[in-house]
Amino acid sequence: MSLKHAKDQPQGFVNYIRSVAIVGITNIDQASGQLGQHLVEHLLKGGKHSLTALTRKDSGATFPAGVNVAKVDYNDEASLVSTLEGHDSLVITLAFTPDMGEIHSKIVRAAVKAGVLYLIPNAFTTDVVLDNQSVGDEIGVGTFIRKLLKDIDSIGSISWTLLVTGLWYEFSVASPSDWLGFDLKGRKVQMFDDGRRQINMSTWPQLGRAVAAFLSMKKMPDDDKDFSTTLEVFHKKPLYVSSFLINQREILDSIERVTHTTDLDWDITYESTYERVATGRDQFSKGNHRGMAKAYYARLHYPGREAIYEHKLHNDVLGVPKENVDDATMAALDMSQRGWSPDGQ
Numbered sequence: 001m002s003l004k005h006a007k008d009q010p011q012g013f014v015n016y017i018r019s020v021a022i023v024g025i026t027n028i029d030q031a032s033g034q035l036g037q038h039l040v041e042h043l044l045k046g047g048k049h050s051l052t053a054l055t056r057k058d059s060g061a062t063f064p065a066g067v068n069v070a071k072v073d074y075n076d077e078a079s080l081v082s083t084l085e086g087h088d089s090l091v092i093t094l095a096f097t098p099d100m101g102e103i104h105s106k107i108v109r110a111a112v113k114a115g116v117l118y119l120i121p122n123a124f125t126t127d128v129v130l131d132n133q134s135v136g137d138e139i140g141v142g143t144f145i146r147k148l149l150k151d152i153d154s155i156g157s158i159s160w161t162l163l164v165t166g167l168w169y170e171f172s173v174a175s176p177s178d179w180l181g182f183d184l185k186g187r188k189v190q191m192f193d194d195g196r197r198q199i200n201m202s203t204w205p206q207l208g209r210a211v212a213a214f215l216s217m218k219k220m221p222d223d224d225k226d227f228s229t230t231l232e233v234f235h236k237k238p239l240y241v242s243s244f245l246i247n248q249r250e251i252l253d254s255i256e257r258v259t260h261t262t263d264l265d266w267d268i269t270y271e272s273t274y275e276r277v278a279t280g281r282d283q284f285s286k287g288n289h290r291g292m293a294k295a296y297y298a299r300l301h302y303p304g305r306e307a308i309y310e311h312k313l314h315n316d317v318l319g320v321p322k323e324n325v326d327d328a329t330m331a332a333l334d335m336s337q338r339g340w341s342p343d344g345q
Contacts, residue, residue, distance in 0.1 A: 016219060017088040020050070021090045022090075024311070025063075035124065052067070053069050057071045086114075092121055092122040101151070127312075129164075141294055161236075164239065164241065174335040177190055178298055182251070201246055210315075213318040213319055214231075242315065280296075280298060
């Protein structure tokens with residue numbers, strides 16, 4: 001998409017996004033531990049967009065005032081098109097189920113027919129899709145998401161932006177040890193190698209703020225003297241967001257601070273990342289889906305810097321704040337205590 005100027009657009013052109021549709025949100029009146037609820041919260045808080053939540057017809061989800069709710073059938077294209085008409089942007093946050101790719105394609109096809117111009121696809125990911133492709137291909141994530149993006153391009157003209165988030169902090173820490181190695185209830189942690197290899201991670205609130213800020217950018221510069229960052233800059237490109245550059249040891253330090261414990265209270269073991277990846281792949285090949293999580297998380301902790309994108313961050317452009325890791329850790333602990341499970345996502 002070549003850069004244009006708002007001053008040259010037809011009369012009636014509005015140089016910002018007014019209406020946003022979000023697909024895949026569960027009940028945000030409950031602290032259910034979902035990305036979608038944080039996107040809604042911060043888009044509402046910004047007060048710059050009208051917001052529509054698309055949910056399945058059989059969904060019992062409820063939403064706060066200010067959210068228009070549309071119950072849809074993903075197999076009814078005409079209904080989807082009618083619902084999406086008049087929206088400038090679409091954000092997709094579907095659970096990763098076997099039919100997610102097919103549903104995603106149906107939604108995007110309807111969005112293109114409805115005239116939606118901007119898309120944040122269901123691909124909140126680490127930096128292994130457009131860059132570090134060999135890493136992403138090893139663990140399957142990169143291949144899958146690039147196929148998703150290629151599918152979007154084949155459907156029609158819509159500007160997508162890939163949100164690179166790193167691993168989700170609360171999700172990762174609260175998940176069973178197959179993910180980031182932590183068992184909060186059992187007070188156990190499996191360190192990958194020495195546990196001191198840093199990676200980028202993001203909290204859900206930070207992602208909510210980032211999406212709200214991104215969708216509040218101008219579509220294009222007003223004129224040739226306007227050097228502000230606009231949506232066109234991110235046309236078919238990644239947007240890099242992060243909360244922390246952090247390692248397992250630092251996460252355990254945070255957990256110990258907020259729980260008033262020490263290493264003596266924890267069962268700390270160490271495992272080779274290479275062995276963990278091999279174990280995870282073997283488990284996944286035998287039908288254990290947690291094996292994929294084990295291999296994915298461990299692979300990102302291999303020696304090297306593939307999972308670090310600190311030098312690429314757009315945090316300052318978006319104006320998102322620096323965060324307190326202990327606050328994020330407390331949120332993860334709360335999720336664990338409530339019995340939250342990634343299998344319920």
